[in-house]
Amino acid sequence: MKITVEEVLHVAHLARLNLNEEELVKMTGQLDTILSYVDKLSELDTTGIEPTTHAHNSVNAFREDGVVTSLPREESLANAPEENGEMFKVPRII
């Protein structure tokens, strides 16, 4: 097995997902199949090869540090599941 039920539970917690028993079993099997397949990459010796994270060799793009208009608060809050006219509301933290 490439991945165990315990590992899937741990990864699900990191990804902030809950999985029910049925999902957990099914997902573990499917992830195992996929991870076994991608193991194919170990056939290749990649010692000394630079990773590509981006198809172009772009360098950091900076913009001027100027003041521009941003979204009005009302529009920023318009899609919120819960808000109080000034802020997003979430369950009590402390």
Place this chain on the structure above:
Amino acid sequence: MQPYELTMAQALVKLDAGELSSRELTQSCLDRIEKVDSDIHSFITLDGEAALLQADQADQKRKEGDNGKLLGIPLGLKDLLCTRNLRTTCGSNILSNFIPPYDATVVESIKKEGGVILGKLTMDEFAMGSTSETCSFGVPENPWKKGYVAGGSSGGSATSVASGECFVTLGSDTGGSIRQPASLCGVVGLKPTYGRVSRYGLVAYASSLDQIGPFSRDVADSALMMNVISGYDRRDSTSVNREVPDYSQALVEGVKGLKVGVPREYFGEGLDPEVRTIVENGIRILQEQGAEIVEVSLPHTEYCIAVYYLIAPAEASSNLARYDGVAYGYREKEAETLLEMYKESRSVGFGAEVKRRILIGTYALSSGYYDAYYKKASQVRTLILGDFNRAFEQCDVLISPVVPTPAWKKGENVDDPLSLYLSDILTVSANLAGIPGMSVPGGFSSEGLPVGIQLQGPHFREDTLLRVAYNIEKGTGLGGKLASL
């Protein structure tokens, strides 16, 4: 002939000549949608009233001398392009009520050029899928054969063009999501070079791979769309500041002097014989028009699926962390703690394929596995890029199939993710290398299903792809063809 049957370029001629109004054109598309969309399911959100209003405005502007490139043309958008005040769901329950407060840059460009937005089109949830069957708001149907998949993830963008509901559409392509549905639905689809088109306002899936591009019923219309959407945008720091050619000028007759590469790995085991014959016919058309055909090799092709299905989920797991039920999207209101609110909102809001990819990506990036999976995949990505660089020293364009088979029946492979992933083998490399790729209709299988021909070119050589596609289209005579419904 009904107005919706025209190509966009033909419709523009009639609009300019005053033979047709945008209102008539738009009404013709709306009537077509009314007639076929209950079967085809191209649309998640249709806004006919707003479209007619835009059409009237376009007609007024034309009278005032406006000559916008899309003035009065009804079109559709994949539902992951943000549209101000028009719901944008990304095919997901987690965004079922999301109304963006701004337009994506490509949407701004379309509005500036006078395009009439009919609505938002079906897609796999968060663009994760190859058949559009993971869409939470209806699954599109292949317009050529009932019960067959439209392809994905930009399924609705392909079906709406193929069935005459829209003149052109926009989709996005992260691993083939424009080219594959274009191939399966018999329309033209172009994935531009990474950085050619701004991604600002595109809901992100895998940011180093995503690119927006057009669907159309002939090559000339895709060239027109490229003229509208290409260019640098300061709001997308990965867009490239480089001159945009007039792509319509690229559509010249003949391909004399061009070297066309045939990558032998793309014609291997698993290729449907009918697909092979159709692509070989495309090669013959180009040869007869004076192209030189050379065999080339892309030796790391067999590793591209493994690389793609690590890198794309890794980026997705990071991008989709933003759906936490706080500022927008679905929130599970019963949760008592913040942590449970995050978890429950995401668990209820996301579908199975999205969860699967988030888990793979989180695992590949997690402590102890990063080097073995994500870094390894990124190194092999370098080798894949090297394959293309060497191939383009020997040829100007690569020709191949898009998908190893024609469209398959709906419901197949839905519980076997790896089999479905493997069907992307001929398209994901272009995204990993950031090069442009295109699907142009090549012919039909004996079952009457369309088969596309894929063209891939060096970075920023969309003009070469369009020229070659234009000449294949002349040879097949399939330009402008609509599915008979």
